[in-house]
Amino acid sequence: MVDRMAAPAIPRKASSHLTATMLVGPATVVVVAMLLLPLVILFRYSLNRFVPGQFMVEALTLENYAKVFFDPYYRTVLSRTAGIAALCTALCLVIGYPAAYLLARTQSRFKTLLILLVVMPLFVGSAVRAAGWMVVFGHRGAFNAALLWLGVVRTPLEIMFTPVAVIVGITGVNLPFMVLTLQSVIEGIDPVLEEAALGLGAPPLAVFRRVTLPLSLPGVVAGSLLCFILAMNAYATPVLLGGPRFQMMAPVVYTQISEQANWPLGGALAFVLMAATLLMTVGAGALVRRRSRQAH
């Protein structure tokens, strides 16, 4: 302590600047080289014109963006993607909160094992998990076989290639992110506060509504935003479980760029998807923070 106080001020500042640069520098270089530059290039491509047989013709046109905004097909795909993402996020929150609360509060010696069970699905890619759902949801899959055996239905249900399959699949993929985010925040809430509320006569539901939920709101917001962003950009699950008719944004971007070689339209779609995700994420975050401030 004495040594640090005795050190001259200016060289210390210079050395801390250097340390900061050295710490942030490599990551900045990677982000600029691997993310920002390709984004700039893709944005430039999105202003080009696609001519069949000629690939991409140099131009400065907004016609690709106009197509995305004014073509009802792309508008429907975008609103469907946002709707599915919002629904899956809500489901993750409703299903994930109790699990996260249990994980945060449990004194069990199996706590580590329980956390490992939540993390375990993340060891497997979403495509593999979707393949698992395909086995369950198929015409002769485990789910239909069980329903037929129980006599609940007489003919197999059509689950594959429906929105239900996609919602279940995306919720399954995103749920661990929600649970882990909430669990870490709930663990930071002192149980004494809940005990005090209960001691003062508040029923458990009121304790949750007035104490636990408001205090865990940062986790709810962070987990929800994470799930929403992941769902907006979901690719493998909609392709494998949604089938050819159920279109979401990420597969449409892929189709334009990799199958149709229409980079200008693919680029425009990618930027619209990114902007929409960003706007909705920032908007929802701001709304929740304002509500939270008003409540206080």
Next chain:
Amino acid sequence: MNIRHPLPTRSWSLSRRRFIEGAGAAGIAAAVGSHGVNAAGSKVVVGTWGGDYQNLIQKNIVPLLQPASIEVVYATDQQPPRMTKMLAEARLPRGTMDISALARNGSYEMYKAGTLLEPDISKIPNAKHLLPQVSVPYAVPHIYSGRVILYNPKFVTEKPTSYADLWDPKYTGRVGVIDVQYLPTIESAAMISGGGLSDYEPGKAKLLELKKMGCKIVPTNEAMAQALKTEEIWMCIMWKARGVMWRNAGIPIEIAAPKEGFVLFISDFCIPKNAPNKEGAYAFLNAMLDPKPQEGFIEDMGYNPSVSDVELTTAMAKRVRFSAEEQANLLVPDYGYLAKNDAQLKEWWDKGFKA
């Protein structure tokens, strides 16, 4: 520009017998010809779809190049990204691929874009056996198949004779189409509704009729195989090669010939104008046309050889081959029409048919 290679994606393993056969094939490496000598000790970069097709190149063609110490390296990607790469590299004096495997509509587009070398046939001795029906000046055809109707005889008791049979109300809800095969599907519908290979437009209304009848749309060829196996789908259109492979795999289907004719699928190899190792590319093409590897592709993939000097004597070859009568009814797609209209047909398929 969306060209899905319809080759099967089943896995295979290299048995000892196959290995010995391959090694034996290496013994006839003289087939590589003088170009093998010119290209000796060099590296040939071959652009392919990867998967089984690439594995079979490695198994059937590469052994013939090994005596000349020609090393084959793969540039693996789907067809559209490879085509884009060829276009992007066209201005460069040296490209990155010596050979590119493309379905015929892809090679046509690349030729029209000025990126392909017209191969010097005198440098490919085996090219003298090429079948005229599948030959073009801008590419060397590798294998081909024709489009047929697949049906489950348990439910479709009358053998189909025309694409129109897919619209028979008896099979409402039991006919399937494949998302990635949108061009052949629209083409087939056009062929029975006043259109044809150079005009797919009438096919659109015809397909909407099929949609109203509850046809199932499956995403991929593999999904169609599964649906045929579980008998969810009773009838579809498909390349004959796949039909043969699926039958061999125990899927309960028969193959019917449409009276409208067999529209060809042709898989080519092309040399980009700026290929760094053109001599190596010629050596590869010559080895590829040798009867031995051509037989290998018949046995393993069910495709017809592009050369006439292959003996089609095995049971598999007999199932794969087109009869003389069928051979006369082979139709070549209008690639010029496809190049101009693929984008709008895909757009209609997504927005008008699937949505």
